[in-house]
Amino acid sequence: MDSTGPIIIAGALxxxxxxxxxxxxxxxxxxxxxxxxxxxxxxxxxxxxxxSVFMKPFGALVHQRAxxxxxxxVRWLLPTAVPAAFGGVFLLRALGDGDELQQRVKYVVGxxxxxxxxxxxxxxxxxxxxAGTDTEDAHVPVRPVATLLIGxxxxxxxxMTSVGSGSLIIVMLMLAHPRLKANHLVGTDLVQAIPxxxxxxxxxxxxxxxDLGLAATLLIGxxxxxxxxxxxxxxxxxxxxxxxxxxxxxxxxxxxxKASSTVIVLACLxxxxxxxxxxxxxxxxxxxxxxxxxxxx
Numbered sequence: 001m002d003s004t005g006p007i008i009i010a011g012a013l014x015x016x017x018x019x020x021x022x023x024x025x026x027x028x029x030x031x032x033x034x035x036x037x038x039x040x041x042x043x044x045x046x047x048x049x050x051x052s053v054f055m056k057p058f059g060a061l062v063h064q065r066a067x068x069x070x071x072x073x074v075r076w077l078l079p080t081a082v083p084a085a086f087g088g089v090f091l092l093r094a095l096g097d098g099d100e101l102q103q104r105v106k107y108v109v110g111x112x113x114x115x116x117x118x119x120x121x122x123x124x125x126x127x128x129x130x131a132g133t134d135t136e137d138a139h140v141p142v143r144p145v146a147t148l149l150i151g152x153x154x155x156x157x158x159x160m161t162s163v164g165s166g167s168l169i170i171v172m173l174m175l176a177h178p179r180l181k182a183n184h185l186v187g188t189d190l191v192q193a194i195p196x197x198x199x200x201x202x203x204x205x206x207x208x209x210x211d212l213g214l215a216a217t218l219l220i221g222x223x224x225x226x227x228x229x230x231x232x233x234x235x236x237x238x239x240x241x242x243x244x245x246x247x248x249x250x251x252x253x254x255x256x257x258k259a260s261s262t263v264i265v266l267a268c269l270x271x272x273x274x275x276x277x278x279x280x281x282x283x284x285x286x287x288x289x290x291x292x293x294x295x296x297x
Contacts, residue, residue, distance in 0.1 A: 003037055004217055006036075006037070007037060007214070007217045007218060007221075008217060008218075008220045008221040009221060010029070010032050010033075010036070010037075010218070010221065011029070011051070011217070011218035011219065011220065011221030011222040011225065012221030012222065012224060012225035013028075013221075013225065014028045014029045014032070014218075014222060014225065015055065015221060015222035015223065015224070015225025015226040015228075015229065016225040016226070016228055016229040017225075017229065017245060018055070018059070018166065018222075018225075018226055018229060019059070019225065019226040019227065019228060019229020025048075025052055025055070025165065025166055026045075026048050026049070026052065026158070026161070026162035026163045026164070026165065026166075027112075027113055027116045027163045027164075027166075027167050027245075027249050027252075028245070028248065028249070028252075029044075029048045029051070029162070029218065030044045030045055030048050030109060030161065030162050030163065031109065031113065031252035031253075031255070031256060033047065033048065033214075034106070034109070034256070035252070035255060035256075039211075039214070040102055041102050041105035041106050041109060042092070042101065042102065042105055042204075042209045043209055043210070043211050043214070044162075045092075045105070045109070045160075045161060045162045045204065045209065046162075046201065046204030046205070046207075046209030046210030046211070047209075047210050047211045047212075047214040047215045047218065048162045048215075048218070049158075049162050049197055049200045049201040049204055049210065050201045050204070050205070050210045050211075050212060050215035051215040051216075051218040051219050051222060052162070052165070052193075052197045052201070053194070053197055053198045053201050054219055054223075055219065055222050055223060055226055056165075056190060056193050056194045056197060057194055058223065058226050058227065059186075059190045059226065060187070060190040060191045060193075060194060063183070063186065063187030063190055063191065064187070064191065066183070066187070068181070068183045068184045068186070068187035068188075069184070069187040069188055069190075069191050070142070070180070070184050070187075070188045071191075072142045073142050073147055073173070073177070073188050073192075074188055074191050074192045076142055076144050076147040076148060076151070077147055077148075077150060077151040077169075077192045077196075078151065078192060078195055078196070079148065079151065080148045080149070080151035080152040080155060081150075081151030081152070081154060081155040081169075081192060081195075081196040082151075082155065082195050082196055082199045083155070083199070084151065084152045084153075084154075084155025084156045084159065085155040085156070085158050085159040085196045085197070085199045085200035085203070086159060086199040086200065086202065086203045087155075087156070087159065087203075088155060088156040088157070088158065088159020088160040088200060088203070089159050089160070089200060089203030089204050089206075089207060089209075090203065090207070091156065091159070091160060092105065092108070092159070092160045092161075093207060095108070106256045106257075106258075107256065107257060107258075108160055108161055109161045109163065109256050110252075110253045110254070110255070110256030110257035110258075111253075111257070112157055112160070112161040112163040112164060112253075113163060113249050113252055113253030113256060114250075114253040114254075114257070115157070115163075115164070115168060116163050116164060116167040116168060116249055116253075117246055117249050117250050117253060117271075119164075119167045119168045119170075119171040120167055120171075120242060120245065120246050120249070121246065122171045122174075122175075123167075123170065123171050123174065123242075124242060124243075124246075124278075126171070126174050126175075126178075127182065128278075128282065140177050140179045140180050142177070143176050143177065146176040147173075147176060150169060150172040150173060150176060151192075151196075153172070154168055154169040154172065154196075155196055155199075155200075158196060158197065158200050159199070159200040159203060162200070165189070165193040165196065165197055166189060166190075166193065169189055169192075169193070170185055170186065170189040173185055173188065173189060240275075240279055243271070243272070243274075243275030243276075243278070243279065244275075246271050246275060247268050247271045247272050247275065250264075250267050250268055250271050251264055251267070251268045254267055
């Protein structure tokens with residue numbers, strides 16, 4: 001059966017999630033390719049990275065025009081992120097070959113997905129802490145050593161799994177620069193991800209992992225999905241969408257790690273309940289307190 005249509009739809013859904021939240025590209029696309037369409041894990045990683053090379057610039061251009069890119073932070077990220085992403089491809093190949101490699105890659109991707117879940121939870125928590133404060137600053141000084149280390153760690157993970165350019169690195173940037181404005185974090189992360197993802201995609205092309213036909217099919221749906229998600233991002237409850245991604249990534253990661261169905265269901269249910277409770281509590285807290293009626297004189 002021709003799977004072109006379903007792959008285009010999957011690309012559109014993932015692109016929509018990325019445009020809406022800035023997260024979830026590789027963390028969603030790679031497991032979908034593996035678990036739904038039966039693509040080999042290494043080919044899914046390479047194809048997702050190849051597609052991301054063309055998808056990332058759409059969001060980056062928006063932020064560049066808005067002036068929400070910290071180029072000084074980008075310049076400190078890239079010296080480690082680009083070579084680490086390229087080297088991560090060959091580090092992945094060191095895990096073995098054939099069916100043994102594919103099985104091990106599933107465990108590596110599953111671990112990366114669970115790290116992405118932890119990163120998304122950390123971002124939700126950090127965003128909640130910063131909500132309603134006036135401590136955000138677009139001009140906080142860059143921390144060179146911490147930023148270089150973020151590029152190194154993030155680059156290796158992205159090169160090995162395609163996961164993390166939007167869900168792990170941005171959290172590490174938040175921790176290293178806690179007062180940096182949220183829109184500057186997103187814009188900076190999107191811009192630095194372009195050369196980093198391109199380096200990882202090149203590595204996978206060189207070892208024969210990336211399927212350019214599959215990547216092109218993904219882009220047919222992903223590009224309009226990103227644009228649509230970006231257009232309506234201000235009109236949809238972002239926290240609810242993020243929690244939906246947390247639940248989905250939890251199930252995908254545990255499935256890759258061969259967890260039992262009971263564990264997967266309980267973990268996803270727990271995340272869903274936590275998200276529902278947190279979202280409802282935040283909504284109540286955001287509601288203005290009723291003002292006392294004026295007393296007649």
